[in-house]
Amino acid sequence: MSLKKKALAGVFWSALEQFGNQIIGFVISIVLARLLLPEEFGLIAMLAIFMGLGGALINSGLTQSLIRTENPNDEDFSTVFYFNLLGSVVIYGLVSLLAPFIADFYNQPQLTLIVRVYCIVFIINAFAAVQTTRLSKKMDFRTQMLVSTPSLVISGFVGIGLALYGFGVWSLVWSRIAQAIASTVQLWYWSKWRPLWLFSSEKFTEHFNFGFKLTLSGILDTVFVNAYTIIIGKFFAPAQVGFYSKADGLQMLPVRVISGIVSKITYPLFSEIQNDDIRLKSVYKRIMQMVIFLVAPTLIFIAVLGEPIFRFLYTEKWLPAVPYFQILCAAGILYPIHAYNLQILNVKGRSDLFLKLEVAKKIVLLIVLAVSFQFGIYGLLFGSVIFSMMAFGINTHYTGKFINYTAWHQTKDLLPTILLALFSGLIVYGLDSMLDGLKFHDFVRISICGLVGGGVYLLFSILLQLESLVELKTLIKRKS
Structure with missing residues (x-):
């Protein structure tokens, strides 16, 4: 397929995914906003920086390096997969240890448990980061749509159902976890790719040399993009x-x-x-x-x-x-x-x-x-x-x-x-x-x-x- 045709096909499926998912997500957000209180949304918003940092590290510059690499092989993909997975476990452990301090910073004691449960999505998402990267590399946005839309619907049912039964802020927490699980399971099914049992230090060095700067940039960007939420949440x-x-x-x-x-x-x-x-x-x-x-x-x-x-x-x-x-x-x-x-x-x-x-x-x-x-x-x-x-x-x-x-x-x-x-x-x-x-x-x-x-x-x-x-x-x- 020519570059023009690939781009136009990408625009079509990307548009279908974006419009569909945003409309579904928008409807879900309206229902939840009517069922829940602003302060309950505020508690989750306070965690945005930690979710953003986890996302920046898991969807690290290494995945960006894979996209720009000409003809990457299974050795490239497997190396990045295992690094991301290990990194997600380490990140989750650090955030769990810091949870009480986060709660103290915002003077919101309930955040300790919320942080430890909500951030499980780091590990869940790490299992699918390379699968998503492979699909993006091939400009296969049709498959990504087939994954993201059902995941969002499942997330909506979980969140709205729990909100109706009075779970409050926890309806938002479990909704996000349900979406991550549904997305990861589907990506493993549709992508057909499985990591090999290998880790190449040479490949890691190659991708790390390019990607770590992007990861640092992503961390910086996440911290400062969420600076407003941090300041508003604190004061x-x-x-x-x-x-x-x-x-x-x-x-x-x-x-x-x-x-x-x-x-x-x-x-x-x-x-x-x-x-x-x-x-x-x-x-x-x-x-x-x-x-x-x-x-x-x-x-x-x-x-x-x-x-x-x-x-x-x-x-x-x-x-x-x-x-x-x-x-x-x-x-x-x-x-x-x-x-x-x-x-x-x-x-x-x-x-x-x-x-x-x-x-x-x-x-x-x-x-x-x-x-x-x-x-x-x-x-x-x-x-x-x-x-x-x-x-x-x-x-x-x-x-x-x-x-x-x-x-x-x-x-x-x-x-x-x-x-x-x-x-x-x-x-x-x-x-x-x-x-x-x-x-x-x-x-x-x-x-x-x-x-x-x-x-x-x-x-x-x-x-x-x-x-x-x-x-x-x-x-x-x-x-x-």
Whole structure:
């Protein structure tokens, strides 16, 4: 199969998986949010950093090294498999020992047992990390969809069932464990790959030399991405952590759906053309423009409609999360671009520069956090918007050098789309204010404003002949 056909097939199955799973997950989250309290979500959100660290180590840079390696064999895969498995056991042991200290830090005694049970997913997921990597290497996203969707459904049934029987926060814990078990069992069944009884020190050194820098970068990123949750959890009530977590999760939903469709194929796709800088720049630019064409208006529209959306989906008890949500939407617009810029470094084999950029960004984030914390929780949130813009400049530094696509050039390509999305958002804001004054139902407000805003955005995109719209139409025509 040609590269183009593989990419288009990847987009199709990745899109099907993303849309299906996000819709299912979204419905599950709505039901659970109505059954559980914000503080119960807050307790789980406090563990996000530990789950993220475990994920960064288990889905380590070694698996990324496997994807970029040309023709890896069973010796490569088996070596990484056993290293990940051993690492997951060590990580789980350390987290279990630290559980009482984690509970003391947040002043939440019940976290000790929650941590020790919840983090079992480290070991479960380690059994399937290489299987997932092999499927991604082959761009076999159809099989990944056949695994992830049933796993999510099983997780939902477990979580909702336990919540209905009054298990509270434990319904979220066992839901996550059920999803990990279901996913791992299916991946072993569908992938047909089994590790050999061997461990090559030579192969380990080869993958480790590339991957450990990515792992360190992932650890740094996890710590600092969750810095807001840590600070809010330490200095504010669990309910505030729940509000922040729900706002962040809903804000990331369209980003994950839209950018996730493409993100799953970009790394293996970029890897196949890593030595052709002109082609790599062309593909990168087109992907970036298409994603922002969809992400920017979506985030702006849902930010404007935050109040009716939260009240309609989650009920009145979640309305304090609305201002958090609106601010986070502004920070989320550039999220996909950060990831794509860093992927260029990975496919070029420069994980050392990847780590260097991560360190630089974390230093900047520490400064932003130190300043913004002085202004309370809203200061922290506005600080995240400022940091997102600063991180864009940092992430594009080496992209400009490797493929001659600087921050300035990327900004010029993205700005028309973002400005048009803002203009359409102003129209949505005015219309929603009028409908609110006329006491229209929340669902009606969301529907009318969404249709009008989307229509205005699409109309002006056609009139202005936005490059991103042209690329999106070309992709759709090729697939059909």
